[in-house]
Amino acid sequence: MGEKYRTLSELNLEGEFLGFVGDEGKFKYLRLAIPAGNLQVKVPKELRGALGSTLVPGEHIRVDGVSQLNAHTGEIKFKAFRVRSTGVCPIEHLPPQTKAKIMVCQKAGCIKRGGKGLLSELEKTLCDRGLIDKVTIEHTGCQKRCSSAPNCVVRIGKKQYKKVHPEAIASLLENHLT
Numbered sequence: 001m002g003e004k005y006r007t008l009s010e011l012n013l014e015g016e017f018l019g020f021v022g023d024e025g026k027f028k029y030l031r032l033a034i035p036a037g038n039l040q041v042k043v044p045k046e047l048r049g050a051l052g053s054t055l056v057p058g059e060h061i062r063v064d065g066v067s068q069l070n071a072h073t074g075e076i077k078f079k080a081f082r083v084r085s086t087g088v089c090p091i092e093h094l095p096p097q098t099k100a101k102i103m104v105c106q107k108a109g110c111i112k113r114g115g116k117g118l119l120s121e122l123e124k125t126l127c128d129r130g131l132i133d134k135v136t137i138e139h140t141g142c143q144k145r146c147s148s149a150p151n152c153v154v155r156i157g158k159k160q161y162k163k164v165h166p167e168a169i170a171s172l173l174e175n176h177l178t
Contacts, residue, residue, distance in 0.1 A: 006069050101136045
C-alpha cells in the first residue's frame with residue numbers, strides 16, 4: 001500500500017510566533033502568523049523541549065520543513081525540521097503574498113478527457129470555500145502532458161503543483177492564502 005501523505009514541497013516560512021498548540025510541556029504544533037494567515041506546523045519531538053523554553057509569542061521566527069498532502073482527504077500538513085529566531089519584526093511589515101494562478105488546459109484532448117468538468121468542479125469548489133477572488137484561473141493551450149489529461153497547474157508564488165484534485169487545490173490555497 002502507498003503512504004497516507006505525499007510530500008509536496010519544502011518550506012521556508014518566516015513569520016510571527018503565536019504560541020504552541022497542546023498541553024503545556026506536551027505540545028506538538030506551533031502557530032505561525034504569515035501574511036497569508038495563520039498556520040499550524042508540527043514540531044518534531046527532539047525540538048520541542050528546546051523550543052518550549054526559548055520561543056516567546058510575538059517573536060519573529062523562520063521555519064524550515066515540508067508540506068505533505070493526504071491524497072484521500074486533500075488535507076495539507078506542515079512539518080518542521082528546523083526553527084530559528086530571526087529577531088522581532090511585526091507581521092504588518094511583511095510583504096503581502098501574491099495572488100495564486102491556476103492554469104487549465106483547454107485543448108481538445110484535455111476537454112474530451114474531462115477538462116470541462118475539471119474546470120467547473122474547480123470553480124465550484126473555490127467559490128464554495130470563498131477563494132474564487134484570491135485566485136486567477138487561466139485557460140491555456142496544450143501543456144504537453146496529454147497522457148495525463150485533463151491537465152491543470154497551480155502556481156502559488158514560485159511553487160508549482162501538478163496533477164492535483166480540485167478539493168486538494170482548495171485545501172492547498174486555503175493553507176497558503178487564508
